[in-house]
Amino acid sequence: MAKVHPQAPVSDPFSTSSVGTETFTRWMKSLVCHTNGCTVFDSKGEIVYRVENYDSKGSSEVHLMDLHGKVLFTILKKKLQLFGCWNGYRGNFTGTKKEKPCFQVKKCSNINRRRDLACQVTVGFNKYWIVSLGRKKQGFKIVNLAGDIVAEVKQKHLSSGMVLGDDVLTLKVEPYIDHSLIVALVTVYGLINMRL
Numbered sequence: 001m002a003k004v005h006p007q008a009p010v011s012d013p014f015s016t017s018s019v020g021t022e023t024f025t026r027w028m029k030s031l032v033c034h035t036n037g038c039t040v041f042d043s044k045g046e047i048v049y050r051v052e053n054y055d056s057k058g059s060s061e062v063h064l065m066d067l068h069g070k071v072l073f074t075i076l077k078k079k080l081q082l083f084g085c086w087n088g089y090r091g092n093f094t095g096t097k098k099e100k101p102c103f104q105v106k107k108c109s110n111i112n113r114r115r116d117l118a119c120q121v122t123v124g125f126n127k128y129w130i131v132s133l134g135r136k137k138q139g140f141k142i143v144n145l146a147g148d149i150v151a152e153v154k155q156k157h158l159s160s161g162m163v164l165g166d167d168v169l170t171l172k173v174e175p176y177i178d179h180s181l182i183v184a185l186v187t188v189y190g191l192i193n194m195r196l
Contacts, residue, residue: 021172022179024048025156026186028167028195036196040171040183049183053196062191063092064184073102073184075191086188088181103181105130105188119192121185130189138169138195142185150174151182153189 023043030037031050036059040049047067053059060077074093078085087101103123118140119130128150133139141152156168173182190196 021174024171024173024179024183026153026169026171026183028169028190038187038190038196049180051183051187051196059191062187062196064180064187072180073187075184075188077191084192086191088184088188103185105185105192107192119189123181128185130185138166138193140189142182148174150177151186153186 025041027039027041029039030052031039031047032052036053037051039047040051042048049072050065050067051062052065053062060079062075063071064073064075065071071092072090074089074091076087076089076093076095078087084107086105088103088105089099090102093099103121106120106122108117108119116131116133117129118132121128121130121142127145129143129145131141131143133141133154139152139154142150144150151171151173153169153171155166156164156170158164171182171186173179187196
């Protein structure tokens with residue numbers, strides 16, 4: 001069940017030393033019945049990540065896991081935030097000890113901002129933006145402060161030109177970027193838009 005292409009070799013999902021752009025397919029379906037979530041496949045058709053949301057869409061707690069169920073990130077929505085704010089913690093965060101989040105995503109207000117800027121992302125001391133590619137499209141990109149694209153999400157197109165459904169997306173990640181972190185950020189954007 002773990003392969004889309006049965007002959008494909010297993011790749012290391014934590015590799016951040018790729019020389020070229022990595023392409024993933026994000027299917028907005030959970031592997032667990034009766035849950036909201038998504039499954040992420042690498043370019044060889046292997047399941048690399050899965051997201052499980054055991055509550056309702058737009059839940060306040062979501063887990064990004066590898067194929068075997070190891071929690072890579074715990075994503076928590078901060079309470080009492082006017083425009084929405086999510087914190088991401090490495091591993092299975094329980095909240096029992098004070099721990100700084102690995103990343104934070106804040107939804108931008110419509111007041112005093114460019115129309116295409118959807119969210120501000122903070123990873124350590126680095127800042128990024130999630131930029132929407134249009135209202136009707138699900139597409140968006142993650143850019144650094146210089147405007148360089150770090151990752152991009154678009155509706156999946158087959159090589160024949162056929163467009164797949166709204167629940168199948170292509171995620172392109174630039175080299176030397178932590179893939180699991182990017183998938184976590186894409187997951188937060190899905191939560192913001194009530195797609196997960």
